[in-house]
Each structure stands twice: as structure tokens, then as C-alpha cells.
Amino acid sequence: MRVESLRVTPMTFDSAARAFLRDHGAESIEHPGGTLYSHLCRVEQRLAAVGAAPHVRLAGLTHAAYSTDGFDLALIVWTDRDLLRSVIGLEAEELVYLYGACDRDRTWPDLVTNSTVHDRFIGQERVLEPRHIGPFVDLSIVNELDVIEQNPALLVKHGDYFRDLFARWAPSTSPEVADEIQRLMGSRQ
Numbered sequence: 001m002r003v004e005s006l007r008v009t010p011m012t013f014d015s016a017a018r019a020f021l022r023d024h025g026a027e028s029i030e031h032p033g034g035t036l037y038s039h040l041c042r043v044e045q046r047l048a049a050v051g052a053a054p055h056v057r058l059a060g061l062t063h064a065a066y067s068t069d070g071f072d073l074a075l076i077v078w079t080d081r082d083l084l085r086s087v088i089g090l091e092a093e094e095l096v097y098l099y100g101a102c103d104r105d106r107t108w109p110d111l112v113t114n115s116t117v118h119d120r121f122i123g124q125e126r127v128l129e130p131r132h133i134g135p136f137v138d139l140s141i142v143n144e145l146d147v148i149e150q151n152p153a154l155l156v157k158h159g160d161y162f163r164d165l166f167a168r169w170a171p172s173t174s175p176e177v178a179d180e181i182q183r184l185m186g187s188r189q
Helices: 010-023 036-049 054-062 081-088 090-101 104-114 130-150 153-172 175-185
Strands: 116-119 124-127
Touching (some): 010 036, 036 130, 054 081, 054 130, 090 116, 090 130, 104 116, 104 153, 130 153, 130 175, 153 175
Antiparallel strands (some): 116 124
16 A cells, blocks of 8 residues: 655645644733734734745744744743744744744844844844845734734824834835735825
8 A cells, every 4th residue: 555645735734833823822812903813813814915925924823932022922932943843844933933032122123234133032143044034024014014903002102113114124025015014004194
């Protein structure tokens, strides 16, 4: 008897990622717009709508697995990276790690000019390859846009900050994500 090789597709990873999130309590964690699970699903859906690559969408779906600099509740510890890799694959997990490890105050303002992510988990800097900056920027923007859309008061309070930041990131932002910024935030008054 011949055993056919199992072909893993993004759909397989997507289903496994959603199960992983539910198994690790994301449906019971509060987040603007409902639960962390619903936020993560919206980020993935928005990334899909703007044509992001499958690994970027999977990273969007699981971007808070290790916590983030803006949401300090982890589904799993960041040192257990092999577990998430087994669920979403190496390329997506690397983006999730970068997103979770990113010290936003030290990284975001100059990210596009110096390509450096300050890792809050290990206290080191990492220079990104040019091909990794765009997906990181798009994921970061789409995440913030979802939070702002769910809590419009944040746009009033922090709109100028994000408009300035997103303008700095414009050279690395995909045109589709730039359109989303314009649609949800408009231009500076």
C-alpha cells in the first residue's frame, strides 16, 4: 500500500491556527471590538482583502501569540516558538515573533530608514532584510487600523501620531494598505 504525502496548504494552516487560538483562550480575552480572537480574525481578513501573502495573513491571524508591546497578554511564551511554527510555518512565525518582540517606541519612528527592530524580549537589535520590512509594516498598520476602527476615540486621541508614523512608513507600505489608511483615517486636517 502506498501512502500519499500530505500536502499542507495555507487553508490547512489557517484552520490549525484558528484551532490553536481557540485552544489557547483567545475567544475569552477582551479586546477592542469584542475578543482577542475576533480582532485576530479581522486582522487576517483585512490582510487578505489587501492581497497580503498567505504567510503574512497567518502572521496577522496569530500576531499576538507571544504578546505585543501594545497588548501584554501572551497566549504562549515567546520561548516556545517551535509550537507556533508547527501550526503556522516558519515564515509566518518569524513575522509573529518580530511583531511581538518589537519595542515600538525604539523601533517604529525610524524603522523604514534604518530597518532595525529593537527586540524587547532579548534586548538586542535586529536589522531586517528589505523584503521583510513591507510585510512587517503592513501587518503593523492593519493591526492599528482595526483597533482604531473598533475604538474611534483612539483616532481622536492618537490620530496625529499614527498619521505621522504611517507617513514615515509610506515607502514600505503596500498601495492597498495605504488606501486603507486613507479610507479609515483620512488625511491630516
